[in-house]
Amino acid sequence: MSAFETSRILRFGQCDPSGIAYFPAYLDMLVGVTEDLFAAIGWPWPKLRSERAITTPTVSLDVTFSRPGMEGDRLSFRCAVSRIGTTSLDLSHTVSAQRELWRAGQRLVATSPQTHRPVPWPDDIRTGLSQFQESDDA
Structure with missing residues (x-):
């Protein structure tokens, strides 16, 4: 299976005065990419929330920067x-x-927007996400 891929332009407002990416802007972009992943499987976040009563908060994030974006x-x-x-x-x-x-x-954790407690991923969403799953032999 292959990963989900997309691109974004690093804009003026996402950089510090020297033209280097401001790292909080990167995290904002990451949220958009994650949202696009769910849209790609047919479950954009507004639909996921309204039709399936599932929200997807991030519970952990580990970021390593190698070089600056300009x-x-x-x-x-x-x-x-x-x-x-x-x-x-x-x-x-x-x-x-x-x-x-x-x-x-x-x-991310699937949660109920009413209780804010974890809920199981429905099978169809699990199947949709699995198309972007890394294989063990990669």
């Missing part, structure tokens, strides 16, 4: 599903602009 860079985002648990989802992100800029490991 204003105007086209950032390539690669998002692979590392693991689908009963209620959790582990994603592996790699972001590059000709060379790798940063990596992130992210854990």
Whole structure:
């Protein structure tokens, strides 16, 4: 299976005065990429919340920066599903602009918007996410 891939332009407002990416802007982009992943499987977050009563908060995020991104860079985002648990989802992100800029490991949990407690991933959503799952022999 292959990872979910998309790109974004690093804009002026996402950089510090020297033109280097402001790291909180990267995290905002990461949220958008994760949201796009769910839309790609047919479950954009508003629909997931309204029709399935599931929200997807991030419960852990580990980011390692290798080199700076610069204003105007086209950032390539690669998002692979590392693991689908009963209620959790582990994603592996790699972001590059000709060379790798940063990596992130992210854990989301399916939760009820009413109780804020974990709920199991429905089978159809689990199947949709599995199309972006990394194989063990990769």
